[in-house]
Amino acid sequence: MNRKKATIVTYGCQMNVNETAKMKKLLEENGYDIIDDIHNSDAVFLNTCTVRGGAAGKIEGKLGNLKTIKNSRNGNLIIGVTGCVAQEEKEHLLKRAPYIDIVLGNQNISQLPEIMEKILDGEIEHAVLTNNEDELPPRIDANFGDGITASVAINYGCNNFCTYCIVPYVRGRERSVPLEDIVADVRQYIKKGYKDILLLGQNVNSYGQDFTESSEIKFSKLLDEICKIDGDYWIRYVSPHPKDLTTDVLEIMAKYPEKIASNMHLPVQSGSTEILKKMNRKYTKENYLKLVDNIKDILPNISLTTDIIVGFPGETEENFLDTLDVVRKVQYENAYMFKYSIREGTPAATMEGQIPEDVKQERLLRLMEVQNESAKNISLSYVGKTVKVLVEGPSRRNEEKMTGRISENKVVIFKGDHSLKGTFVKVKIVTAKTWTLYGELV
Ligand code: 5AD
Ligand code: SF4
Numbered sequence: 001m002n003r004k005k006a007t008i009v010t011y012g013c014q015m016n017v018n019e020t021a022k023m024k025k026l027l028e029e030n031g032y033d034i035i036d037d038i039h040n041s042d043a044v045f046l047n048t049c050t051v052r053g054g055a056a057g058k059i060e061g062k063l064g065n066l067k068t069i070k071n072s073r074n075g076n077l078i079i080g081v082t083g084c085v086a087q088e089e090k091e092h093l094l095k096r097a098p099y100i101d102i103v104l105g106n107q108n109i110s111q112l113p114e115i116m117e118k119i120l121d122g123e124i125e126h127a128v129l130t131n132n133e134d135e136l137p138p139r140i141d142a143n144f145g146d147g148i149t150a151s152v153a154i155n156y157g158c159n160n161f162c163t164y165c166i167v168p169y170v171r172g173r174e175r176s177v178p179l180e181d182i183v184a185d186v187r188q189y190i191k192k193g194y195k196d197i198l199l200l201g202q203n204v205n206s207y208g209q210d211f212t213e214s215s216e217i218k219f220s221k222l223l224d225e226i227c228k229i230d231g232d233y234w235i236r237y238v239s240p241h242p243k244d245l246t247t248d249v250l251e252i253m254a255k256y257p258e259k260i261a262s263n264m265h266l267p268v269q270s271g272s273t274e275i276l277k278k279m280n281r282k283y284t285k286e287n288y289l290k291l292v293d294n295i296k297d298i299l300p301n302i303s304l305t306t307d308i309i310v311g312f313p314g315e316t317e318e319n320f321l322d323t324l325d326v327v328r329k330v331q332y333e334n335a336y337m338f339k340y341s342i343r344e345g346t347p348a349a350t351m352e353g354q355i356p357e358d359v360k361q362e363r364l365l366r367l368m369e370v371q372n373e374s375a376k377n378i379s380l381s382y383v384g385k386t387v388k389v390l391v392e393g394p395s396r397r398n399e400e401k402m403t404g405r406i407s408e409n410k411v412v413i414f415k416g417d418h419s420l421k422g423t424f425v426k427v428k429i430v431t432a433k434t435w436t437l438y439g440e441l442v
Contacts, residue, residue: 011049023082044077051167147193148392152189156177157173176207195232196233253298267308315355328370412427
């Protein structure tokens with residue numbers, strides 16, 4: 001039988017990358033080859049994100065393209081929307097875009113093959129499945145393509161209700177995957193040769209809090225159990241919430257310096273205690289800085305990265321200066337910096353003191369300037385050092401060069417053979433730019 005073709009377009013966070021890998025595997029098992037070309041596909045899925053305004057806007061444009069393609073083929077194209085926009089809009093999406101065939105929530109991915117069959121058989125016209133958002137989704141296998149990085153979701157949902165954030169409304173309440181399932185998945189990926197294991201959750205360090213009261217399983221215990229698996233790999237995780245980051249996690253990281261990557265993504269969001277309170281983050285500027293000191297005491301070589309929002313409702317120039325102060329003090333290797341964007345239905349959307357666009361833009365540029373300075377200084381501090389690099393493949397710009405990442409999550413470019421892909425090598429850093437290190441194999 002002729003195999004069909006499908007494209008999955010992924011937006012947003014690592015959780016979507018993970019869910020795309022699961023859909024990929026399911027589709028492959030059901031007669032589809034996965035390609036990257038919406039014009040030559042029999043089915044196209046948009047795995048969407050709604051966390052910020054920009055991402056949601058991109059999806060609108062793509063849906064328009066798909067509509068045109070579908071019309072030009074007399075309707076012969078299955079269009080599916082999955083991810084957070086599906087979860088948020090449910091059947092309303094079909095009203096807005098009736099040419100969509102499938103709307104599938106995050107908990108319902110495993111039902112994809114049966115729905116596609118029903119649509120192709122003409123048994124149903126559309127399918128909208130977005131229920132069970134407070135349950136654990138069934139465990140399904142995934143295909144992560146490159147064979148180097150595999151991700152494992154350890155908990156789903158979020159209970160924190162930061163006032164700007166839509167996630168708790170679309171991804172339901174926090175629920176943790178049983179420890180033995182996670183360890184089994186990680187073991188399986190390591191056995192298959194994956195070298196970079198990424199543990200995922202909206203708030204990884206509240207892992208296990210939803211288990212019974214007598215349960216002693218928590219995030220540090222999970223890390224400890226995973227690190228007992230033999231092999232040449234490293235583990236990363238995103239993201240911990242500063243309010244839940246306890247010393248036992250740092251101690252486990254110190255116990256396994258070869259196995260747990262020396263990087264922590266610790267979203268600060270704002271450096272102003274007043275704004276943090278309005279955001280419902282449950283820490284102050286001082287708490288956060290103290291936490292960073294504690295991290296650096298226990299893990300002196302760790303690289304810290306963060307997320308920052310500028311222009312949250314009510315943010316004054318003085319509040320913003322507190323954010324710049326934190327950025328200067330912490331010295332992040334990298335930061336994802338965003339202008340606040342209104343998410344309908346969240347408390348911040350209707351707060352007084354919404355900040356004009358030009359002020360947000362101006363603050364974003366000032367923030368970037370300060371942050372880029374520390375990124376550059378940290379990059380330069382690698383020059384002369386020899387680092388362990390996980391080789392990802394040939395550099396896109398120059399086939400003779402290979403690109404890879406270090407435990408601190410920085411990109412390294414060096415001259416090397418294509419056969420090094422997927423292995424760990426040692427590279428001596430010779431020069432550095434803000435985002436990238438350049439070196440020679442040793
Ligand atoms: N506006 C701007 N940025 C946001 N984020 C989440 N919600 C919003 C919003 N409404 C950012 C936060 C979060 C990251 C994933 O996206 O910084 O950590
Ligand atoms: Fe959103 Fe806050 Fe939950 Fe992160 S912790 S997903 S920012 S509500």
